[in-house]
Amino acid sequence: MSRALAYRSEALSALTNEIGVYALCDLDGHPIYVGQSVDGIRNRVRRHLTSARSDVIANRQIDVWEIAYVWAWPVGDVSDVQPLEDAVFNHFDAVQPLMNGKSLAPSLLTPEWPDKQEVQVIEESDRQLRLDPAQRLPRQIQQYNLLVDYILNVKDAGHLKISLDAHFQRLVKYHQTFL
Numbered sequence: 001m002s003r004a005l006a007y008r009s010e011a012l013s014a015l016t017n018e019i020g021v022y023a024l025c026d027l028d029g030h031p032i033y034v035g036q037s038v039d040g041i042r043n044r045v046r047r048h049l050t051s052a053r054s055d056v057i058a059n060r061q062i063d064v065w066e067i068a069y070v071w072a073w074p075v076g077d078v079s080d081v082q083p084l085e086d087a088v089f090n091h092f093d094a095v096q097p098l099m100n101g102k103s104l105a106p107s108l109l110t111p112e113w114p115d116k117q118e119v120q121v122i123e124e125s126d127r128q129l130r131l132d133p134a135q136r137l138p139r140q141i142q143q144y145n146l147l148v149d150y151i152l153n154v155k156d157a158g159h160l161k162i163s164l165d166a167h168f169q170r171l172v173k174y175h176q177t178f179l
C-alpha cells in the first residue's frame with residue numbers, strides 16, 4: 001500500500017461510523033459533495049474514496065484527487081438524517097455549487113446542526129503540492145472532459161448537467177488562479 005493510501009486509511013479510521021451527514025471537501029476546505037449515511041459515515045465515505053459502489057465517482061461527478069477533508073455530523077436517530085442533509089446541502093450549495101448534481105428542497109424543519117467532526121484525508125505536504133495551479137487546472141480540465149464524455153456517451157441526465165455546471169465554475173476559478 002502506498003504511503004498516501006496508508007495515510008488516507010488511517011485518517012478514515014478516526015472518522016465516526018455513526019449515522020448522519022457528511023461533506024467531502026476540496027483542497028481549499030470547501031465542501032464539494034454532501035451526502036448521508038444510515039449505515040455508517042465512515043463506511044460510506046470509504047466507498048466514495050475507493051470508488052467502490054459510488055455513483056458519484058462512477059458518473060465522473062467528483063475527482064477523488066481533490067478531496068482533502070471529510071466533515072461529519074453524526075446524529076442519534078435515523079429520522080434526523082434527511083432534514084440535516086437538506087439543511088447542510090442547501091447551506092453549502094448556496095455558497096458554492098456542489099457536485100451532487102441535485103437540488104434538495106428546503107427543509108420544513110430547521111434542524112440544529114450537531115458538532116462537526118473534521119478529518120484530513122491527505123497529508124498536508126500533498127495538499128500543498130496539489131494546490132499548485134499547474135497541477136490543479138489540468139486535473140479540473142480532465143474531470144470536466146470526463147463528465148462531458150459520460151453525458152454524451154453513457155447517460156444524458158439533468159443531475160449530471162447540474163454537476164457539469166458546478167465543474168465549469170470551478171474550472172473558471174482555477175483558470176483565473178493559473179493566470
